[in-house]
Amino acid sequence: MPSNLPSSEPAAPMRDAQFVRVAETQREPLSFFIDGREVFALQGDTLLTAVLMQQRRVRESEFSGAPRAGFCLIGACQDCWMRTEAGMRLRACSTLVTEGMRVVTRLADVASAADVASDVASVATVASAAAATTTNGDTQ
Numbered sequence: 001m002p003s004n005l006p007s008s009e010p011a012a013p014m015r016d017a018q019f020v021r022v023a024e025t026q027r028e029p030l031s032f033f034i035d036g037r038e039v040f041a042l043q044g045d046t047l048l049t050a051v052l053m054q055q056r057r058v059r060e061s062e063f064s065g066a067p068r069a070g071f072c073l074i075g076a077c078q079d080c081w082m083r084t085e086a087g088m089r090l091r092a093c094s095t096l097v098t099e100g101m102r103v104v105t106r107l108a109d110v111a112s113a114a115d116v117a118s119d120v121a122s123v124a125t126v127a128s129a130a131a132a133t134t135t136n137g138d139t140q
């Protein structure tokens with residue numbers, strides 16, 4: 001098995017990956033699914049690492065549609081949220097990938113889109129309220 005575990009699609013070029021594995025290549029492999037496509041990772045990989053070993057993004061923004069790939073890698077920036085096919089949100093940089101995990105990169109591919117739309121509206125409301133709060137805690 002190659003050290004950087006390419007996708008199961010033979011046509012997927014290696015250069016499409018954002019990350020390249022350079023160490024710890026002997027951990028046990030596992031398979032999981034990104035947008036219905038079976039891919040491989042190693043036990044102990046975060047979901048972020050596992051996904052970016054396959055491609056250059058973890059999701060498309062719910063708001064702009066822009067590709068997102070995480071930023072801080074330590075659970076602080078909120079840039080790496082992904083969803084399971086069932087709609088559960090996962091912070092990719094602080095969630096370990098598991099055997100058979102099924103994640104999607106586009107909100108439209110979530111099974112319970114109505115629940116997710118409600119969730120997105122809640123996030124937008126919280127973000128709007130946070131933006132209206134000044135640094136000393138007063139609201140504008």
Ligand code: FES
Pocket residue numbers: 069070071072073074075076077078079080081091092093094
């Ligand atoms: S990459 Fe920043 S919270 Fe996950």
